Amino acid sequence: MNSPTGAFFALVRRDVRLAYRRRGEILHPLMFFVVAVSLFVLATDPDPLFLRKIAAASLWVAALFATLLTLDSMFRQDFADDFLAQLLLSPHPAAVLVLAKVFAHWLVSGAPLLIAAPLFAAMLNLPWHACPELLLSLLLGTPAMSLLGALGSALTLAARHSGALLALLVLPLYIPILIFGSGAVRAAISGLDAGGEMAWLGAILLLALALTPAGIVAALRVSLH
Amino acid sequence: MSAPHSSQPKRPVSERTRRHQFGAPAHCYQFAAQWAKWFGGGALLLFLVGAYGGLAVAPADYQMGHSYRILYVHAPAAWMSMFAYAVMAAGAAGGLIWHLKLGDALARACAPVGAAFTVGALVSGALWGKPTWGAYWVWDARLTSELVLLFLFFGYSALANAIEERRTASSAAAILALAGLVNLPIIHYSVEWWNTLHQPASVGKFGKPDIAIQMLIPLLIMFAAFKLYFFAAVLNRMRCELLISERRTKWVRALLHG
Amino acid sequence: MAEFLHMGGYAWYVWSSYGVVTGLLVYHYVSPLCKRRALLRELSAEAAARRDNGGDDDGGDDDGNTKTAARA
Numbered sequence: 001m002n003s004p005t006g007a008f009f010a011l012v013r014r015d016v017r018l019a020y021r022r023r024g025e026i027l028h029p030l031m032f033f034v035v036a037v038s039l040f041v042l043a044t045d046p047d048p049l050f051l052r053k054i055a056a057a058s059l060w061v062a063a064l065f066a067t068l069l070t071l072d073s074m075f076r077q078d079f080a081d082d083f084l085a086q087l088l089l090s091p092h093p094a095a096v097l098v099l100a101k102v103f104a105h106w107l108v109s110g111a112p113l114l115i116a117a118p119l120f121a122a123m124l125n126l127p128w129h130a131c132p133e134l135l136l137s138l139l140l141g142t143p144a145m146s147l148l149g150a151l152g153s154a155l156t157l158a159a160r161h162s163g164a165l166l167a168l169l170v171l172p173l174y175i176p177i178l179i180f181g182s183g184a185v186r187a188a189i190s191g192l193d194a195g196g197e198m199a200w201l202g203a204i205l206l207l208a209l210a211l212t213p214a215g216i217v218a219a220l221r222v223s224l225h
Numbered sequence: 226m227s228a229p230h231s232s233q234p235k236r237p238v239s240e241r242t243r244r245h246q247f248g249a250p251a252h253c254y255q256f257a258a259q260w261a262k263w264f265g266g267g268a269l270l271l272f273l274v275g276a277y278g279g280l281a282v283a284p285a286d287y288q289m290g291h292s293y294r295i296l297y298v299h300a301p302a303a304w305m306s307m308f309a310y311a312v313m314a315a316g317a318a319g320g321l322i323w324h325l326k327l328g329d330a331l332a333r334a335c336a337p338v339g340a341a342f343t344v345g346a347l348v349s350g351a352l353w354g355k356p357t358w359g360a361y362w363v364w365d366a367r368l369t370s371e372l373v374l375l376f377l378f379f380g381y382s383a384l385a386n387a388i389e390e391r392r393t394a395s396s397a398a399a400i401l402a403l404a405g406l407v408n409l410p411i412i413h414y415s416v417e418w419w420n421t422l423h424q425p426a427s428v429g430k431f432g433k434p435d436i437a438i439q440m441l442i443p444l445l446i447m448f449a450a451f452k453l454y455f456f457a458a459v460l461n462r463m464r465c466e467l468l469i470s471e472r473r474t475k476w477v478r479a480l481l482h483g
Numbered sequence: 484m485a486e487f488l489h490m491g492g493y494a495w496y497v498w499s500s501y502g503v504v505t506g507l508l509v510y511h512y513v514s515p516l517c518k519r520r521a522l523l524r525e526l527s528a529e530a531a532a533r534r535d536n537g538g539d540d541d542g543g544d545d546d547g548n549t550k551t552a553a554r555a
Contacts, residue, residue, distance in 0.1 A: 148404075151400075151404060152401075155384060155397045155398075155400060155401055156384070156387070156397075158388045158389075158390065158393050158394075158397065159384070159387040159388050160387070160389070161387070162387075165383055165384065165387050168376070168379060168380050168383050169380045169383070169384060169401060171376070172373055172376040172377050172380060172405070172408075172412070173404065173405070173408050175373055175412050175415065175416070176408070176411045176412055176414075176415035179415040179416065179418070179419045180415060180418075183418075183419065200415070204411065207407075207411075211407060212404075215400055215403070215404055218321075218400055219397060219400050222393055222396040222397050222400065223393065223397065225392075225393060225396075265512060272508075276501065280487075280497075280501075281487060285491060290491045290492070290493060291490040291491035291492075291493045291497060292490075292491075292493040292496055292497065294490070294493075294497050295496060295497055295500045295501075298500055298501055298504040298505075299500065299504075302504055337511065338511055341507045341508070341510070341511045342507075344507060345503060345504040345507045345508075348500065348503045348504070349500035349503065349504055352495075352496045352497075352499055352500040352503075353496065353500065355496060356493055356496055454508055454512070457512065458508075458511050458512050458515070461512065461515040461516060461519075462511075462515040464515070464519055465515050465518050465519045465522060468519065468522050468523070468526065469522065472526055477526065478530065480523075481523070481526055481527045481530050482530075
């Protein structure tokens with residue numbers, strides 16, 4: 001754990017192991033995703049052609065809420081037992097450590113959705129040829145959501161009730177990701193090129209990678225004060 | 226309020242830092258009152274002139290008839306909602322980076338006023354939409370962006386009020402305001418991109434070159450009125466914010482006794 | 484005059500949008516004035532209560548200064 005890279009991976013390993021130990025936690029977003037997608041179908045017309053029309057929207061909204069669900073716990077435990085304060089005092093760059101926490105969060109909450117998504121895509125009558133776009137859009141979009149969500153999570157640490165507040169802060173920031181992610185899948189369904197949307201998703205991810213770590217560190221320092 | 230005593234030991238502070246630290250809020254508190262009155266009076270005057278010009282003097286639009294007169298409140302409100310966000314972000318940056326107490330007070334004061342402008346723009350836009358599109362709401366790109374802006378104002382206010390310790394709350398909300406500022410252009414572009422698939426003619430889109438001069442002058446007057454109003458309302462609100470955050474300082478106590 | 488109020492059939496849209504915007508502006512100008520008055524009353528009452536409690540008051544020397552110093 002001497003180099004920043006070593007610290008990064010050590011922290012990722014620790015967080016993933018912790019999440020794995022509380023086995024429920026790793027499955028919650030996935031189970032929520034299943035339920036949410038089913039609710040979408042139950043709330044509308046089960047006609048396969050209609051389902052195909054709303055498939056992109058329901059998959060993306062379900063993914064968004066599944067991510068949101070896990071945000072509050074991202075720093076909460078480490079905040080309570082002072083691990084976070086020590087982390088920020090460590091000699092390694094704080095941004096790297098924060099990125100490690102976000103990456104671990106994504107491995108636990110975003111990555112499982114990627115594995116499950118094709119299954120639900122089939123249930124929603126999403127055409128097979130649109131699956132690569134669905135997976136790529138989720139691959140680019142969910143890490144960006146984890147990054148922005150981490151910022152919201154860090155900002156609400158000092159608040160007493162953070163559940164609805166966190167959603168209120170983070171959801172508006174998710175709008176571009178939702179629009180381009182869902183737009184990419186819709187374009188793919190109708191056989192159009194989704195390159196523009198993917199480029200935007202990639203740009204948003206890069207921008208989030210560049211800017212949010214500094215913001216998250218600042219937010220954590222404010223909350224710890 | 227529950228803990229009026231600070232437990233931290235007092236440290237000797239030079240006279241200069243003392244003036245530097247408490248001077249600004251106390252001075253601002255006093256000057257804000259006069260400036261708010263002047264700005265408020267000017268805004269009222271300009272508003273009356275502009276409304277008269279827009280409602281009575283300007284001719285009816287050859288396409289939209291009299292309904293276009295909503296422009297005179299809709300456009301300034303929409304423009305000022307974005308201006309208010311920019312000022313809020315600037316104040317937030319000042320409070321966060323340079324620990325300016327006035328910056329925090331400014332940012333906190335901007336949020337409700339900006340939200341009011343946003344609501345005004347949304348309501349007047351919807352009322353204009355009904356005769357133009359036949360529906361109050363059609364997910365027009367501008368109105369949708371305005372709606373998202375309202376969410377951002379809500380988020381700022383919610384965070385600023387959810388954290389007990391006031392400086393922590395201000396700093397956290399300031400970070401959120403700056404994150405929103407970076408995000409706003411992306412949100413705006415994405416909403417516009419999303420909307421191109423189904424584009425209704427946007428409300429407030431005028432044939433810009435041939436807008437009649439009688440139509441343009443009241444609009445400019447209304448813009449000026451809204452801007453003056455904004456400063457007046459924000460100064461009034463800043464005085465409240467300063468009283469709350471400075472409640473334990475000497476100058477506030479002097480104010481209460483004097 | 485009646486024709487002016489009628490607004491060529493758009494009376495409801497024009498007048499209600501002016502009404503809503505004007506109402507919002509007036510409210511956000513007046514409410515901080517009232518709030519400030521209430522705040523001053525509240526703070527005076529607090530100060531009076533502290534004075535009645537006797538000498539445990541730190542006499543206004545805690546001017547937010549200590550906090551700023553501690554932050555730095």
